[in-house]
Amino acid sequence: MKFKQILVACSLSALFFSACEKANIDVDTTPVNGSAIGEVSGVWAKGSTQVIKGDIVIPEGKTLTIEEGVTVLMDTIAKPEIIVKGNLYALGTAQNPIKFTVNDFYKTDEKKFGKLWGGILAGPTCAELVLDHTIIEYGGSTTSDASTSVKQGLYKAVAGENLPALWFSNVNGKLIVQNSIIRNFQEDCTYIEGGKIIFANNVFYTTGVTGGEAMNFKSGCLADVAYNLVYSTNTNALKLSNSGDRNPQAYIIVYNNTMVNTGWRRPTAKGGSVWVEATVRADLYNNLFANTRFGIKRDTKKPEDSRSKYSNNWYYGFDQVTVNQFQPTSEIVAGVNDVIGKTAGENDPKFVNYPLNTPVNNPSYNTAWDFHLQGNSPALNKGITTFTRHHKNGLIMANGLTYVSPEPALFVGAYGTKL
Template sequence: MKLKMKNINKIYWVCLCLITLSACHKAELAIISAPVRLVSNGITSDTLKGAVRGTMLAGKTYYFKTDITVNEGDTLQMQEGVKLIAIGDGKTYQTAPEIIMHGTFISLGTKEKPNYITVQNADTYHTEALAQNYTDVFKGWWGGIVCWPDPSSKNPAPGGDLIIKWTHLELAGGPASGNETGVYASGDPRYIIYFGNITKKFILEDSWVFGAKDDAIRVSGGKISIMRNTFELCGQLGGEFFNMKSGTVGDLAYNFFIGAATNALKASDAGSSGTQTNVAMYNNTMVNCGFRQTKSGRGGSINFEKAARGMVYNNLIANCRFGLRLTSDADLTNIKYNNQYFYGSTQKIVDLFQAADGVSTFQSADIHSTTPKENDPTFYGYDLTAFDYTANPGPMTVSVQTPAAVLVGTSNFRLKAGSKGVNAGNVNFSPIASVTATGDYGTTITLPGKDIGAYQSDGTGNQH
């Protein structure tokens, strides 16, 4: 009997321990730790050159004076608060260094600690621009970032991703060498970003793009998600803020554009990649675009041409030289558009809300007028009548344009409560969402908004 009691006691203590361990295990499962972002190959030298890979460490400043290359399969990453400074003078391709990206590039700035990819004394160029001296803005001090497959690659899907968040991208455009076959001809001004990896993803979120000599960004194939960015003063005599060629698929939404030489957004299927250009442009705001383009009939806001397809909804187009332009050779059957808000301070701008050489027409939910200065969207802090477009209808040189016509400065482009753009948006469509990844290295797609333009009355949309 004594032996049996011992066995019972043992069983009791074993059961008690198992119950306790089970409870502890359940408690552990209920505690979910934030993932640790691993640092791969932290870069400790402040100078980059040749073939590079690894991580630029938070808060540090790095420099490059000659071209740097990220090879296929490698990754170059910037943690938050990093400055990457190009040292160049823009006179030749040798003295305008570029970042050659055959692999993956990631810049993860934050709202509190944004990253910079820029040049020395960049603040000076912003200041000079405010003083209406734009000479240095268009010198093309460095060569930009060129993302394209290594020509010698045997990989059936070569190239890498480009992921940029909360990052300032500035002042590129130096002359090309011509070595990037199919990208630039010798002497061409280079873009701040060229992306041509058709099977890869290009994410640009919550960032600032300033001071390109020609196109700010050109995409020749790729899955894109371009969300909540600010574009200012790009293109000296021509060039788009965002120019898309064959094989570009995805979304551009909640971006703010001011002072483009030509269009804010252009989509074309030129290039014969085998994948049709298909982009959704929604809830963007564009102001004072198109006035520096010298070629007749070009330059304005949104342009679809050469078999491109997509959607165009909820865009605010204010004082752009031309409004919506859909050419007869675009894939008109597969372009859906409505709910645009057009404003013009002169009769000439009003008369070209629909571009004269295009075939688009006003749609049922568009806001437009035949009278200048009617339907003012009522921005919180910006006067659309400040620049005299009657005296200066374009084309014009940048020296004629006041800083307020091409720069955000201290202006506020949110809509006042009584604006006709509030509750005038279409929310009954879905983004293309070609980029499906989420998280630190994925995209955050803001869905179509009930208010027209990049800024929503509920605080969503563009966060700048």
């Protein structure tokens, strides 16, 4: 048997377990901790800890459901990859999120960019993947010839690639990432090559050593991207591209997101806030750019689809160098009703708690920061709500759950005032 479920015989601190082998099953609601390597499916029960000792695979036609409060603990020696050929539903809650993580011992400043395990890699046969109230951290290891993803032709299928937290590649599939946190990764947080997609209410930070985006979309994607906070990615918060020649044409609707300090740690042509290229169709509304490098920047040799729309975005720069970066040119996009000042400190969005003089190349995130807007913020009523999003009517999943892309707001950015 490739999958082991180890029944707990005593408390979590005990050193010895009574174990038995189980065949792959579709439902297992036994509230126990366990360990896994090889093929997995069924249910990882609420509040349990699952120790991943090597690469695991959810087989085609099978499903793994992870209930709230589960800790998925990755072996830092084996550096496991999670290969999804069937369906994966990680269904945490605000009070009890799911964690894909490593032992706290390894969470040092020296390891702040992870590289301690692989990532979640969903192949073309993965029909549905949901990450809800899920924390993914300290991964992004580099592939080798021995990697399962390389052997099976997944992701970029070559040795020497830094794995993302999430790769999804089914143009006919459904992908939901909401209420989640992706942090402490070596390069890209997500690399998406197709699907009907909702990314909403997520936070991305401390990612990217020499490259890497928070959200990287390619051809085949129909995505709604809303209410996300991206802090200090090495490169862009969003890379929007129609590369790959998949159908449908990539069409990404990006609204009410907050981007802070992005792009400065890779000050090259693509390092910035939002990069658009290769005939992607991109609509961007109500986004807040604070101390980011550039604003929305296009590849002038391979520009975006001419039907793309930009409106009601907000720009702030603490110093003149930053302000100069987002002034409109043939490369830097200016939209209708955008708020773009020309002077340092102009258009302060008035965050509840964030020092606007924080160094732009600082990758470390302070969880005490609060990017809600104060009651006197000038950004509170500068948004637009009249556009249409892809998944307004919802995406219905095989497990009976429905996910709807959120309504746009009249405020700019990911957060309005605190309730």
